Amino acid sequence: MHAKTRTTATVPARDQLFRDRYSVSATSGSSGRKSIIVNNAHEWTTIIASYGRANEWSGIRTGRAHRVTMAVVSSTAAWHQSSRVAATVRSPFVVSERLDASSPLPDIVARLNDIQPDVLVAYASMIRVLAGEQLAGRLRIAPRGVNSSSEVLTAEARSDATRAWRVSPFNVYAATETGGIAAECDQHQGMHLFEDLVIPEVVDDDYQPVPPGASGDRLLVTVLFGRTLPLIRYEMTDRVRLTTRACPCGRPFRLLEAVEGRTDDVLELPGRGGGTVTVHPVVFHKVFDLLDAAGWQVRQEEGRLEIRVAGAGPGFDDAGTERAVYAALAAANVAPPPLRVSVVDTIPAGAAGKRPRIVAQRRSDRQSTPSTD
Template identity: 45%
Template structure:
């Protein structure tokens, strides 16, 4: 057991908890101070940022240029702040990584899966990794899990076990510190997963929304027999039907968390269940339209711009994430000073484009399909756009199903959006295929122009 790192983790966690008692004014002052320190460090140590922000060193945040993942990867060696770091070396390290070994004996390296066709490599030094883990612990605490080194919570995580994936790295690090956690891969067969869960009897279950939905079905059928105090969903859109089934199976113990490999933990749901608190002492979040202009609270943005206040090895200032969400116009009754994410619709690359009935093209957001598909008697579903039309995959179908009714509902929804009706095909499958990361995207396009 790595007791020294464990002590550092819990000390960091307690410091983050103290930030929850700031006033909104104190929080904004803290953000301004930390942003100033971040810029000073980036300008002193990153050749990229000295050039990228040239002439803007004293400009307000909203006047700074936007950093995309493509730009980050194209300028990797100049963007990082340690001149010993080189992209080719990091790629080779990530390709051969087996466990929790550190690049240059100092840096944790994680990779995005490249589901948008643009994979990325992200690193943190050891201290930054502790901050990332502590922010996850705070998310657990918001969900009612009391993190105590003397009374460890028995956990299970069902995501990817690839060592380059951030979720797997977090579970491995916690296990090395003596925290009782089991990792299961999301690609395991359901009977095997059920058997292991029944044997382990976790108090805290973490997993993809698609896995939680399947496990709720298993619990209701009597094959899975666990009684977790808390279930946390992440990495996929948590739909209302998945939440309803989880509540039916285990009670009101399901909480949503939102984070990315690029930026770490961003939001977490508290016990009021009014949305997810932005971790605004760790990042400045801007919800913007396609032209990077802020959208009013209560309206969906096209994307996010995230400035991570604690990252120094690979600074991220106004870094673009293609997630569409809306913020609540009011704060939570729990008293935390952080703004609330009311809802996440999905990612921009999940928006499907169809010929318009009146000419040109029309974009259809994934929420249109969620509202229809999420009511079906299935263990999982997926909408895939191909050159020959729209394919509706239904996994683990059970109960009464009206295929004609489904086709009519989808066609009517597309007509309402102004789209010309494509060929639509329903396909019944044993299960929905997973991506390499183990995630199951609900809506995606395989058209080359998307």
């Protein structure tokens, strides 16, 4: 069911329903547990509408008077929710070209140059890589809109995209289990939670509520429209933070200030005073987002950290990077483990085409290779 589709963008026909009634999407199992989600027609329509709302807020209108070509650099696996959504919304007015995020970068760049999309949709890590390609002159597209999803959109990725295409990207927070959960409005102050569709609860490790302004350890979501597979206080391993401010746009939905990464991306490293220290992805984002490089990945392997840097530019300095990582870890009270910085052509993508920034060794499979999709 989840064979990789690398070269062709297969989109299942819109009438492919399970038992003639249910749309089926599956996650890539990046958290170690694969979910298969079934939705009836009403639920599926609501999920489509949640993505439609995110598009609408980002100024993308579609319809008879607004024909739009979208390029979606994502997973092209047929079971992936974005493929299912594309199959449903396909119409003469929305041309959705799907590109496999795990294919080689030059292929993606060539195909985008060919498509000349009005709207570019990609994982946040890919947005930054593509912005780098545009600034280097290899990618030559002029999208009216740039939307990012599924990953942390860092300030640097945002500013690279803005420099590359002169549009500020719109971030969308979504999950296969829920559809859209939150999206940015044109004020770019954070993402408004879709509180008419889900009840989000930001909690700590003990499932106690975390106030706005503080980061939670988990997010619980209750999907208000789900009846086929009811999800009540369903646990997402995302670290998020609500803002204490109201958005000037006046929308009633609360603002999510940041998605700081997944709890799975948290590394547990030996502490300077003994014991273990929990290191959040933001520690690495702060170091690596200033690098002259297109991408990076930190992998925790037996007792050491492997750091891969892709598309290093002339300003890249591996010894300096190593020192910066040591300093950041020391500041986080970690007794830094041995680490190695290596320059690679591209960061390998997992099965769903995502290139995770942090690959933690899971407690449960310390013996085997960590999954990366």
